[in-house]
Amino acid sequence: MNLEMTHNNNIIEVKNLVKKFDDFIANDNLSFEVKKGEIFGFLGANGAGKTTAIKILCGISYPTSGEIKIDGLDVYKDREKIKKRIGYMSQKFSLYDDLTIIENIRFYAGIYGMSRLEIKKRSVELLERLNLTHAKDRLISDIPLGWKQKLAFSVAVFHNPAIVFLDEPTGGVDPVTRRQFWELIYESALKGITVFVTTHYMDEAEYCDRVSIMVDGRIEALDTPELLKEKYNSIDINEVFLKLARVS
């Protein structure tokens, strides 16, 4: 295999990532790659070490050891550059409750250094696409959870990042809203944005191109949903997950 080629296709490269908190090993020697434009599902039980790993990939926290490159940038040296190339949406949504929809969009776009003219033009487009033009002056605290999720995601990719990290983005909503959210994810992936996503809904794991399953700080399995089901002789990813993650 041509080594140079594979390198060019990988937007995330993790080699022997270890993160310790005192004696506790949160990430135990993780190695994996994510390809450009891929939707990558990062699964694991509560406390398996997913959020710890995501914080390192986003340049918010240092690893204890290991080699990690994000879009070719080093997580030890280039943290500020990394932050400009990524988008991030957490389970709590990083929107400001006491700002309106349009104010949140402007605020985030401003932080990422977009020009006023561009913000103006693209926020109109965004509101139309989300069907929220009529509600643009409403406070975040007053809008339904489903709208918040879509908006939080759209804000996270507004500056056209190379990668967007989504940490449990779909908790608590109805099956239609959940699917509409995934359609937004697919749309971004088609535009070339790499999607790195965690979820507790195992049916959503099947929307991903590849899935990794973390147990107690280690990656126990990594493959396409199809091959994982085959390998673990399971009808769905839920069954694969239970087989791998159910302890004792």
Place this chain on the structure above:
Amino acid sequence: MSIIKVHKLFKSFGDVNALQEIDLEVNASEIFGLIGPDGAGKTTLFRILTTLLIPDSGSANVCGFDVVKDYKEIRKRVGYMAGRFSLYHDLTVQENLSFYATVFGTKVSDNYELIEDIYSHIEPFKNRRAGKLSGGMKQKLALSCALIHRPELLVLDEPTTGVDAVSRTEFWDMLQKIRKKGISIIVSTPYMDEALKCDRVGLMLDSKILSTEQPENISKHHKNLLYSVKSLANNYIFLKALREQEWCRSAWLFGQTIHLGVNKDIDEIQLKKELRGMKDFESYEKISPGIEDTFIELMGVKGPDN
């Protein structure tokens, strides 16, 4: 005998209707599931049943008592586990449990046998502060606290939201055991698959209960033909192409397939021909609708603004 009896219950906050004409009956010793999205009114209903809110009109009876007049009696008999778990984060596991026991005028040792199964999972961490527990452990502690006074009825508001698939499965096993001890359970969840683990479920949407059924009967509300379709290439692109067809009634992603509902005026032979003519079509099969399909169908009938 019914443990909960609700008749024509209304509740609004300003000009927002949170509950509209709710009728509900839950039998003693059953697990009743309230399934519905965020904002449907599940929490408001639970707060009325646990006497934390007063309804605008209508009546609600819990354990044989009226929620407005006899609220003190109800509070002794009901265990409530609120969404996000009402634990004291700066108290330890053990302190939380003793606190709840004391509030209800009992001792941990009096009913320990009831919670032993659940509490044994977290006992090794009994000196850890509740705020430092993982989601699954918090959930187990909150359940222990809600059970410590041996309630007749357990009210659980989204106990599994944000909890991983393993803990969710374990949690439902625990509920089955609790029910066998004669405690009735009403539980809300946004996870459709959990509906199958209840004796009966109510589907809740837009402040109303749409229907109350045994889980295996829910799909009877789905009256249209449904197919599972696979594409050779990108599912999302194929999904959009399907939606442009005039015979397409609904199309949604379901794992690695697309569930396609079609209009009644197209027969299967015609559909087969149409699908084969589409770019990147791989295969299709007729399927019977599941609970998510039915819920989506019911939402469509109600016409959500998206």
